[in-house]
Every structure is written in C-alpha cells, then in structure tokens.
Amino acid sequence: MVRQGLRGVLEGYPDIQVVGEAADGEEAIAQADILVPDVVVMDINLPRVNGIEATRQIKSRRPQIIVIGLSVHQASQVESALKEAGGTSYVTKDSAAASLYEAIQIAVREAA
Numbered sequence: 001m002v003r004q005g006l007r008g009v010l011e012g013y014p015d016i017q018v019v020g021e022a023a024d025g026e027e028a029i030a031q032a033d034i035l036v037p038d039v040v041v042m043d044i045n046l047p048r049v050n051g052i053e054a055t056r057q058i059k060s061r062r063p064q065i066i067v068i069g070l071s072v073h074q075a076s077q078v079e080s081a082l083k084e085a086g087g088t089s090y091v092t093k094d095s096a097a098a099s100l101y102e103a104i105q106i107a108v109r110e111a112a
Helices: 002-011 025-035 051-061 076-084 096-111
Strands: 039-043 066-071 089-092
Touching: 002 039, 002 096, 025 039, 025 051, 039 051, 039 096, 051 066, 051 076, 066 076, 066 096, 076 089, 089 096
Parallel strands: 039 066, 066 089
Antiparallel strands: none
16 A cells, blocks of 8 residues: 555656566565666565665665665664665655655765
8 A cells, every 4th residue: 555655656756757666575676676777765664575685685786776765663773774785865654755756856866
C-alpha cells in the first residue's frame, strides 16, 4: 500500500519517471542492476535483505545510483546506518509524501 501510494505521488511530477519497484531487498538489488536508475527510494525494513544491506550492495555495484532511505523509524542510528551503507538521505514514511520529491531533487542536484 505504501509503495503504491508513493509511486502515485512520484508519478504526479512531470520530471520523475518511476521505472521499477521491488517487494524485497534481493529484488531491489536485481532491479537496480537491470534498470540502473538515477535514484532508488529504499525502504529500510524489507524482507530477505534489509534496506541497509541492499543499499550497500547497490552502491558497491553501481556507485552513481543515489539511494534515499525510507522508514517508519525516526531514529538517528537508522539514518547513520543508511549513510554508512552509501545512502544519500533519509525520509520518514510519515513525511514521505510531502518531502520525498524534495529529497530526490536535492540529492540529484548535489550529485551533479
């Protein structure tokens, strides 16, 4: 439900194209390898391979991909773990609809 909702929000922006989605961390890693997106919005709490480890693997294979973490947790240790794994920024699910687009724009500008 959350993934579909965020996809709907992001597809509403004319400068964003959603090219894929994954149900778990292994699928996210595989999709990133195949699709090579500019940005991955990574849920931290994924089955099979969690979002932190999936971020680490994606960044080791494709360092140019920007990974923005997404979680229900607001804990600073989660954000720190994501950034240590190579993630660019972190957004909580409560504020995702309002701040995810802005986080993507900032991350893309900083990477350019």
